[in-house]
Amino acid sequence: xxxxxxxxxxxxxxxxxxxxxxxxxxxxxxxxxxxxxxxxxxxxxxxxxxxxxxxxxxxxx
Numbered sequence: 001x002x003x004x005x006x007x008x009x010x011x012x013x014x015x016x017x018x019x020x021x022x023x024x025x026x027x028x029x030x031x032x033x034x035x036x037x038x039x040x041x042x043x044x045x046x047x048x049x050x051x052x053x054x055x056x057x058x059x060x061x
Contacts, residue, residue, distance in 0.1 A: 005031040008039055008042075013054055014053055014059055030046065033045075033046075
């Protein structure tokens with residue numbers, strides 16, 4: 001079952017599975033922060049990193 005953070009990543013075209021497998025510590029850190037603050041605040045704080053992560057773990061159909 002997808003959680004809110006996974007849905008957020010999919011919405012940003014990031015593969016949750018690839019991201020979690022390749023960088024489990026960063027994934028957990030991001031998920032913890034995401035669950036504590038509003039999604040827009042999370043995006044504002046992590047925009048540069050989100051774009052970098054999207055390029056590394058692009059969601060493909």
